Amino acid sequence: MRANQLKTGMFVLYKDQPCTVVKCEFYFPGKGSAFARTKMKNVKTGNVYEYTFKSADMVETVDIDTVELQYLYGDLPAGKAGGDTLYFMNPRTFDQFEVPVSIFEGKEKYLLAEMKMFFNFYEGIAIGVRFPLKVTVKVTEAQEASAGNTVNAPKKPVIIETGVEVLAPLFVKEGEMIIVDTETGEYVSRA
Amino acid sequence: MKTFQKLKQNPELWQRYWVRERVIDAIREYFKGQGFHEAEVPLLLPAPSTEPFLEVFETELKDDQGNKWQGFLPSSPEFALKKLLSAGSGSVFTITKSFRNGEGRSSRHNPEFTILEWYRTPGDYMDVAEDFERLMRFILNRVHPAGPGPAGPNNIDLQGLALTYQGKQYDLNSPWEKISVAEAFAKYASVDIETMLNGSLLIAHGKRKGYQVTETTTWEEIWNQIMANEIEPKLGQNGPTILYDYPIAQAALARPAKDPRFAERFEIFMAGLELGNCFSELTDWKEQEARCKADLALRQAQGKLAFPMDNDFIDALKLGMPPTGGIAVGVDRLVALFADTPDIADTLFFPVGEMFA
Numbered sequence: 210m211r212a213n214q215l216k217t218g219m220f221v222l223y224k225d226q227p228c229t230v231v232k233c234e235f236y237f238p239g240k241g242s243a244f245a246r247t248k249m250k251n252v253k254t255g256n257v258y259e260y261t262f263k264s265a266d267m268v269e270t271v272d273i274d275t276v277e278l279q280y281l282y283g284d285l286p287a288g289k290a291g292g293d294t295l296y297f298m299n300p301r302t303f304d305q306f307e308v309p310v311s312i313f314e315g316k317e318k319y320l321l322a323e324m325k326m327f328f329n330f331y332e333g334i335a336i337g338v339r340f341p342l343k344v345t346v347k348v349t350e351a352q353e354a355s356a357g358n359t360v361n362a363p364k365k366p367v368i369i370e371t372g373v374e375v376l377a378p379l380f381v382k383e384g385e386m387i388i389v390d391t392e393t394g395e396y397v398s399r400a
Numbered sequence: 401m402k403t404f405q406k407l408k409q410n411p412e413l414w415q416r417y418w419v420r421e422r423v424i425d426a427i428r429e430y431f432k433g434q435g436f437h438e439a440e441v442p443l444l445l446p447a448p449s450t451e452p453f454l455e456v457f458e459t460e461l462k463d464d465q466g467n468k469w470q471g472f473l474p475s476s477p478e479f480a481l482k483k484l485l486s487a488g489s490g491s492v493f494t495i496t497k498s499f500r501n502g503e504g505r506s507s508r509h510n511p512e513f514t515i516l517e518w519y520r521t522p523g524d525y526m527d528v529a530e531d532f533e534r535l536m537r538f539i540l541n542r543v544h545p546a547g548p549g550p551a552g553p554n555n556i557d558l559q560g561l562a563l564t565y566q567g568k569q570y571d572l573n574s575p576w577e578k579i580s581v582a583e584a585f586a587k588y589a590s591v592d593i594e595t596m597l598n599g600s601l602l603i604a605h606g607k608r609k610g611y612q613v614t615e616t617t618t619w620e621e622i623w624n625q626i627m628a629n630e631i632e633p634k635l636g637q638n639g640p641t642i643l644y645d646y647p648i649a650q651a652a653l654a655r656p657a658k659d660p661r662f663a664e665r666f667e668i669f670m671a672g673l674e675l676g677n678c679f680s681e682l683t684d685w686k687e688q689e690a691r692c693k694a695d696l697a698l699r700q701a702q703g704k705l706a707f708p709m710d711n712d713f714i715d716a717l718k719l720g721m722p723p724t725g726g727i728a729v730g731v732d733r734l735v736a737l738f739a740d741t742p743d744i745a746d747t748l749f750f751p752v753g754e755m756f757a
Contacts, residue, residue, distance in 0.1 A: 235504035237453045238624050246628065261628035263621045266612045364409075395401070395409075 210270055212245045212262035220271040220331070223258060226251050227271045227331055235264070252336035255311075273337075274330040278306055280320055300325070308335045316340045318373045319391045343388050345400045346370050351383045364396075402754050419543060419739040420747055424495060424731065426542035427516055430535050436491045436518065441480040443497060447710040448472040449479050450691075452698035455502035458705060472707060473499040476728055477517050478653070482681070483716040485519055485724055493518035495731065507743040508673065510752050514731035521724040524680040525654075525664045528725035529642055532668060532676060533574050536640070537561045540572060543738045565671050565740055571639035578642045579635075581662070589630040596623070597647055597661055620649070636670035643667050652691050654679035673737065678727035685717035 215221070219230045228249035235245050243264040250257050262268065276299060283295030295317065297306045308328065310317050312335060321344065329337035350368035364376040367383075375389055377396040386400035407413050428438065446469060448456050457473040474480075476498050484492055498515045520527050540561050563570045585591040595601045599619040606622035607613040613622070635641040644666035648656060651663035664680035682688050692709055700706060732744040745751035 233504075234506035234508065236506070236509070237503070238627070242453060242618075242621060242624075244624060244628060259633070261625060263612065263617075263625055265614070265616070265621075390401075397401070 210268050211264065212266040212268050213243065213264035215245050215247060215262070215268060220252070220273045220329070221249065222269040222271055223249050223260065226253070227336075228252060228258065229337060231257070252331055253334075271331065275327055276330060277325055277327050278308075280322060280324045280326075281305070282322070283310065283317075283320075295320070297328070306335065308338070312336065312338050313340065316391050318371055319344045319346070319389065321346065321371065340391055342391060343397060344391055345386055345388050348377070348381060348383055348385050348387055351377070351381055351385075403749055403751070416739050416741065417747060417749060420731075420735045422543050423539055423735050423738055424514075426539040427493075427495060427535065427731075429542070430538045431493045431518060434491070434531070436493050436520075437489060439481060439484055439489065439492050439494050441474070441477040441494050441496055443473060445472050445474055445710075446470065447708045448474050449476055450695035450699075450709065451475050452695040452702070452704075454500050455704060456707065457499045457501050458707075470707070475500055476515060478726070478728070479710050479713045481517055481519055481726070482721060482724075483713060485521060486716040486719045486721040491518070491520050491523075505753055507745070508730075508733060510732060510744060510748060512752065516729040516731050516734075517726060519681070519724050519726040521722045523725040524723065525644070525666055525678050525725045528678045528727045529576075529578075529644075529666060529668075532678075532727065532729075533572075533576055533640075536563075537572050539734070539738060563737070565737055566742060568671070569638075570636075570670055573639075576640045576642055576668075578644060580645045581643060581647065582645065584631050584635075584643060585626070588634045589626050591626065602626075623647070623650070632669060632674075633672075636668075636672070640668050640670040640675070643669060651679060652695060653682050653688075655682050671737065673733050674730075675733060675737075676727050676729040678725065681721065681724045681726050683717065683721040683723065685714050688717055689714045 213235070215230055215233045217230055217233050221228055221230060228251050230247055231250050232248035233245055235243055237243055245262045245264060246259075247262065248257060248259050278297035279300045281296040281298050293310050294307045295310055297308055298304065299306070306328075313320070319340070324341070324344070326341060327339045328335050346369040348367050349370050352365060363379055365379055366374045367377045367381055369375055369387070369389065373394075375387070375394065375396055377387060381387060381396075381399070388397040388400050389395070390397050401409075407417070431438070444459070444461065454475050456475055459471045459473065461469040461471045477494050477496050481492055481494060493516065495514065495516050497512055499512050500509070501511060503509055503511065518528070518531065520531060540563055561572045563572055579587070582593045582596065585596045586593070591602070591605060595605050602619055603613055603617055603622050606626065611622060611625050635643060645657050645659075645662040646654070646665040648661060648663045651665040654663035654665040656662070657664045666678050668675040682691070692714070696709060732747065735747045736742070736744045739747050741747060745753060
């Protein structure tokens with residue numbers, strides 16, 4: 210493949226190391242031909258490389274298996290003893306998989322039992338996950354909104370069932386289902 | 401969620417977006433205080449500037465008689481301002497929109513962007529460098545007024561100013577770091593001046609370093625690849641760096657330097673961003689005409705959209721353009737810098753990614 214086809218999220222071989230393309234921006238320096246400025250993360254070591262390819266450079270892609278798995282259990286929040294691994298199951302074969310919590314990059318705080326998502330495996334090791342962009346969660350704690358403070362679309366912190374605090378509009382009540390954007394951590398709407 | 405919805409939901413965000421207004425106010429105030437005129441330039445053109453590698457936006461002008469003209473959106477206001485300079489405008493600036501088509505979406509580019517160009521005359525590129533140093537401190541003082549008193553038209557030499565960007569401090573005090581392209585290649589890439597300027601030597605050197613080289617690899621590609629991978633990451637780490645005197649092949653609109661293998665061009669780097677591109681402007685109409693024609697031929701060879709040559713530009717230069725230093729600065733990047741955000745889209749009310757999803 211040529212470097213001008215690089216896209217964020219692809220898996221490539223860089224200096225013989227399997228890497229995921231974290232960032233890829235094409236640019237034309239002043240009076241020049243096209244280049245791809247990339248940031249790549251070694252999927253085994255987590256090391257990050259920055260490299261600028263000519264658009265005509267050849268780049269080798271890496272074979273990745275993609276599997277949909279369902280969340281079983283894990284010790285969340287991460288960081289507790291033994292809390293670095295989460296357990297998932299292939300709902301078709303019932304095979305179990307151990308997944309390091311680090312590949313969730315913080316989104317594990319929105320994980321709910323039985324949630325399904327696609328994982329990327331390289332040589333049998335989970336190296337990436339396509340976490341749902343939006344999750345529907347129950348509000349487990351919400352203060353009654355105090356009247357009066359209603360200027361400028363005010364917000365209040367509520368706690369959702371995974372234990373995370375989310376800023377939600379004042380009308381959101383305990384026990385309601387809401388949709389949260391897992392990318393930004395922002396309230397989207399009522400479910 | 402669209403930006404206007406985010407703003408409604410989280411009114412604190414307005415503060416970040418209004419940084420743009422304050423930066424632009426400060427730019428105007430600075431140049432008016434320096435005796436510059438501000439000129440408006442057209443956004444609908446019969447012939448855009450002759451950039452060999454940029455793709456342009458094409459449109460069509462019609463009248464009520466059924467006449468039609470091919471039209472383009474500008475990729476920079478440069479030719480328009482140089483016509484005015486040749487006509488005797490004196491030092492002049494503009495803050496306007498320019499357009500580039502066919503580029504990847506990125507955190508540093510929007511296809512429609514705000515550009516600041518200023519031309520100091522009589523002057524050269526180093527006069528423009530001085531303007532840039534003072535302008536950056538002036539903007540900082542206006543956007544974050546803490547620090548040593550407000551700047552005024554007669555009090556522009558502010559000192560003791562540092563800009564905090566993404567958790568790192570950048571010293572804006574003069575003098576800024578200056579390094580020539582030849583020095584930078586020697587210091588950061590171990591490439592001597594003869595190798596740097598020689599096509600086959602540089603390509604061979606690049607190959608030894610592990611850059612991919614094929615039969616079609618050009619000097620320009622390896623030169624830019626060394627620049628991007630080995631030099632640019634070293635620039636602008638603690639404050640702005642002025643990288644000056646580019647090989648003549650890398651400066652189509654600049655005047656030759658004392659060493660005629662180089663041209664009087666500089667770029668300013670800070671925090672991984674390229675902030676401005678400056679020339680001692682080429683004023684020789686014959687040389688300019690030859691370079692424009694070569695650029696258009698290069699466009700054709702690459703299969704880019706063809707457009708006519710702006711003959712008015714050459715006619716204007718024939719009137720005699722005074723010695724001038726000029727620069728193009730990406731205002732969106734300046735705003736991102738002063739708003740302390742990594743993505744210029746965070747400072748645009750209507751970023752292209754939201755409108756053309």
